[in-house]
Amino acid sequence: MHNNSKAMLFSVAFAASFASHAAPARVAPPVDRVEQATSYFLRPAIGEVSTAEVGESLYKEGIRTVSKRYQAVLKAGGSSKMDRGYVLTVKAGYGGQMLVRGGIPMLCFTTENTGVVGFFGDRNVLGCLADIGKNQEFTRSLFPHYAGMFPVSAPIPYEVSVTETETENPDDFFVDVLYQGTSKGEVKISYREYSHGIARPAFTQDVSYELQKDGTAAIGFKGMRIKVLKATGQDIQYILEQPMPSMTKYRAESGRENVAAGSTGS
Numbered sequence: 001m002h003n004n005s006k007a008m009l010f011s012v013a014f015a016a017s018f019a020s021h022a023a024p025a026r027v028a029p030p031v032d033r034v035e036q037a038t039s040y041f042l043r044p045a046i047g048e049v050s051t052a053e054v055g056e057s058l059y060k061e062g063i064r065t066v067s068k069r070y071q072a073v074l075k076a077g078g079s080s081k082m083d084r085g086y087v088l089t090v091k092a093g094y095g096g097q098m099l100v101r102g103g104i105p106m107l108c109f110t111t112e113n114t115g116v117v118g119f120f121g122d123r124n125v126l127g128c129l130a131d132i133g134k135n136q137e138f139t140r141s142l143f144p145h146y147a148g149m150f151p152v153s154a155p156i157p158y159e160v161s162v163t164e165t166e167t168e169n170p171d172d173f174f175v176d177v178l179y180q181g182t183s184k185g186e187v188k189i190s191y192r193e194y195s196h197g198i199a200r201p202a203f204t205q206d207v208s209y210e211l212q213k214d215g216t217a218a219i220g221f222k223g224m225r226i227k228v229l230k231a232t233g234q235d236i237q238y239i240l241e242q243p244m245p246s247m248t249k250y251r252a253e254s255g256r257e258n259v260a261a262g263s264t265g266s
Helices: 003-020 245-253
Strands: 034-043 049-053 057-074 078-081 086-090 095-097 099-101 104-110 126-130 137-142 149-167 173-183 186-195 205-210 217-221 224-231 235-242
Touching (some): 034 245, 057 224, 057 235, 173 224, 205 217
Antiparallel strands (some): 099 104, 173 186
């Protein structure tokens, strides 16, 4: 065989080998699974006996935005043979922050490479489990930045927990009535309004109410009604009888126009 023919065959073989190790299609990586929701809340429930210490809320009502972050823990172990010698192996109890891409829940761990240093230049790279059916079972694995998916040895069920944190939102608004203790035969409260998660100083007001000889009192402020059962310099026992009429529009928007005795806040 002529040298030129040998060179051509070598070139073809080399090209085929190189093509077989070409980079897979890249895609956007998954992101943290974080969801935001705005909801109405009322605390405490109307008509129930409640207790608050000095500095705590007697009555709080309004709308707030909550961010939900999702954590997952595997209920079983499993493995998945991925591309280029990488293997993802997990055990029951493994867990972490959930991710999402294209609406698909994911959870990522470090893989191992069973051969030489892999295509990605390292023996250990990140691999993710994907819940394709969105039914709390991981059935595929993938590399975070690439489109290809690989089967797992068996579906891997998992449990989800949610952590909620309040998030500032321009549309958020709520009122808060704080217990400020007693002094000279009076029970003291402090009224505050919050917008965008920030107190509005111009709408802050401190008010005192006379305690009866039996230690009870009636608190009325902006249409709110609270029946004080017992008040000391440490805590107060009371019943919220009526929330503020000014908050009616927020109840209406949430479908809670008629807040009845025994209702609960969200």
